[in-house]
Amino acid sequence: MDFITDPFQAEFVRTGALAAALVGVLCGVVGCFVILRGMALMADSLAHGVLPGIAIAFMITAGGAAGEEPDEAAITAGALGAGLVTAFATGLIFRRSRLREETAAAVVFVFMLALGVVLISRVEGYTVDLTAFLFGDVLGVTGGDVAFTAVATAAVLALVAVLYRPFLALSFDRQRAAALGMPVDRLHLVMLVIVTLAVVIGFRVVGALLVLGMLMAPPAAAALLTKRLPAMMLASAGIAAASAPLGMLLSWHLDLAAGASIVLVAVSAFVVLLAVRPVPR
Amino acid sequence: MARASLADPALAADGLTVSFGDVRALDEVSFALPGGSRTALLGPNGAGKSTLFRAAVGLVGAAAGTVRLASRRVAFVPQHIDVEPAFPVTGADVVRMGRYGDLGWVRPFRPRDHELVADAQRALDVEHLADRRFGDLSGGERQRVLLAQAAAQDADLLLLDEPFTGVDRPTHAAARTLLQRWSEQGRTIVVATHDLESAARDYDRVLCLNRRLVAFGPAETTCTEEVLAETFAGHVLRVGELLVDVAHHHHGAG
Numbered sequence: 001m002d003f004i005t006d007p008f009q010a011e012f013v014r015t016g017a018l019a020a021a022l023v024g025v026l027c028g029v030v031g032c033f034v035i036l037r038g039m040a041l042m043a044d045s046l047a048h049g050v051l052p053g054i055a056i057a058f059m060i061t062a063g064g065a066a067g068e069e070p071d072e073a074a075i076t077a078g079a080l081g082a083g084l085v086t087a088f089a090t091g092l093i094f095r096r097s098r099l100r101e102e103t104a105a106a107v108v109f110v111f112m113l114a115l116g117v118v119l120i121s122r123v124e125g126y127t128v129d130l131t132a133f134l135f136g137d138v139l140g141v142t143g144g145d146v147a148f149t150a151v152a153t154a155a156v157l158a159l160v161a162v163l164y165r166p167f168l169a170l171s172f173d174r175q176r177a178a179a180l181g182m183p184v185d186r187l188h189l190v191m192l193v194i195v196t197l198a199v200v201i202g203f204r205v206v207g208a209l210l211v212l213g214m215l216m217a218p219p220a221a222a223a224l225l226t227k228r229l230p231a232m233m234l235a236s237a238g239i240a241a242a243s244a245p246l247g248m249l250l251s252w253h254l255d256l257a258a259g260a261s262i263v264l265v266a267v268s269a270f271v272v273l274l275a276v277r278p279v280p281r
Numbered sequence: 282m283a284r285a286s287l288a289d290p291a292l293a294a295d296g297l298t299v300s301f302g303d304v305r306a307l308d309e310v311s312f313a314l315p316g317g318s319r320t321a322l323l324g325p326n327g328a329g330k331s332t333l334f335r336a337a338v339g340l341v342g343a344a345a346g347t348v349r350l351a352s353r354r355v356a357f358v359p360q361h362i363d364v365e366p367a368f369p370v371t372g373a374d375v376v377r378m379g380r381y382g383d384l385g386w387v388r389p390f391r392p393r394d395h396e397l398v399a400d401a402q403r404a405l406d407v408e409h410l411a412d413r414r415f416g417d418l419s420g421g422e423r424q425r426v427l428l429a430q431a432a433a434q435d436a437d438l439l440l441l442d443e444p445f446t447g448v449d450r451p452t453h454a455a456a457r458t459l460l461q462r463w464s465e466q467g468r469t470i471v472v473a474t475h476d477l478e479s480a481a482r483d484y485d486r487v488l489c490l491n492r493r494l495v496a497f498g499p500a501e502t503t504c505t506e507e508v509l510a511e512t513f514a515g516h517v518l519r520v521g522e523l524l525v526d527v528a529h530h531h532h533g534a535g
Binding site: 087098141162163164165168169170171173174175176178179180182184223226227228229231232244 | 302335338339340347353355356357358359362363364367368369370371374375378381382384385386387412427430432440
């Protein structure tokens with residue numbers, strides 16, 4: 001039993017696992033719609049699109065002075081702003097160009113990523129820890145971060161609950177959703193905003209690259225098990241939340257990066273379920 | 282239970298023009314369908330039948346002109362529905378979605394909503410598909426579930442895009458019975474179809490479309506050879522069990 005309980009004696013492990021589990025529940029639920037609407041690349045674009053916002057927030061609050069700690073709230077606000085710009089710019093290009101949304105997302109994605117790198121390269125005397133941005137810092141999570149994550153997660157999940165029916169109808173078939181009187185274009189935009197919120201809440205804990213893992217792997221695993229959306233959401237949230245302490249355990253004993261271990265566990269759940277479930281007719 | 286009067290048409294288009302880039306899918310189309318009427322929408326593939334439906338429910342915008350509905354209670358069954366096999370909804374979930382329009386985002390199902398869902402499932406014989414995953418159903422079963430969803434909407438206006446194309450016999454029969462019932466209930470029905478024989482027999486109006494409105498009126502007086510030749514210019518047409526190539530039968534009409 002010590003094997004399991006030992007790591008969680010340390011407060012920073014408990015705090016990190018809790019924050020990651022909360023992010024898992026959030027991404028597990030929101031990710032169901034990402035999968036059902038085929039928005040994986042869009043989610044990827046949103047995850048990277050937050051970078052220039054982080055860079056700008058850092059430049060403003062830390063003033064480029066070496067060693068000065070960037071303001072956490074400003075970083076979050078910057079990430080959110082840049083994520084929203086990514087979502088709306090993609091929508092604008094999509095409508096104006098008549099290209100596929102995937103293409104529009106990719107164009108905005110590379111622009112935002114390049115812009116972020118350019119901005120960071122301008123910051124004098126300080127190299128923003130890109131690793132923390134991309135892969136997160138689960139073990140550096142504070143009690144305040146957990147409280148913020150909990151409140152933000154609850155708020156976004158409440159929003160998803162209110163929008164459950166229109167989101168289900170939109171994901172099922174856009175034309176029929178429109179015929180049911182639903183404002184499909186605005187709903188799509190709201191869905192992008194919710195994915196952005198999940199990314200912004202999640203990247204602080206597991207990083208921008210790995211938040212994508214939490215958005216994709218648990219819902220994909222849950223989709224193998226369930227035939228109704230509420231069950232899929234529950235299973236996905238459960239798999240994602242369970243991946244957090246399991247990943248931390250793995251990370252502790254094998255001395256692996258914590259955030260990446262959590263995502264590895266979530267993806268492993270998918271692979272195992274794919275292998276053991278009965279072959280569909 | 283007349284749901285709309287002649288003075289207040291159930292569906293009316295006035296100079297409706299829809300463009301996709303340089304292509305005019307609909308060109309100054311005008312008509313008015315009285316409440317409670319049954320209209321067959323005739324036209325070859327690419328004539329703008331689906332576009333007309335999509336414009337009516339607001340999925341495509343008009344470049345010019347207007348399309349107006351007397352009631353917001355409209356059910357639209359598109360010809361194609363692209364649902365991935367693993368999509369997590371059951372047959373019952375899909376029928377229940379038909380109530381979302383009336384209930385809005387969060388209002389819980391009332392006894393009347395459950396009744397409408399159960400009635401719709403019975404009418405289309407999809408009760409046994411309630412717990413099956415929608416993606417696992419056959420083409421005909423899916424179409425019946427989608428028609429049941431439309432029935433559960435309790436709509437005043439029903440727009441069905443080729444509901445009889447490529448379906449099995451039981452689905453065909455169920456859809457016909459349903460149309461009959463809807464008509465008796467005073468609902469306005471528009472069905473896009475290639476079946477001329479059925480258009481003349483089962484509907485009180487035909488609307489012949491080929492990007493522009495070719496003709497509109499009672500089937501017996503409207504479906505003249507000339508009108509059909511113009512509507513289906515150059516296309517192969519299905520009359521009952523026969524396939525007729527309009528271009529060959531009406532030289533010079535194409």
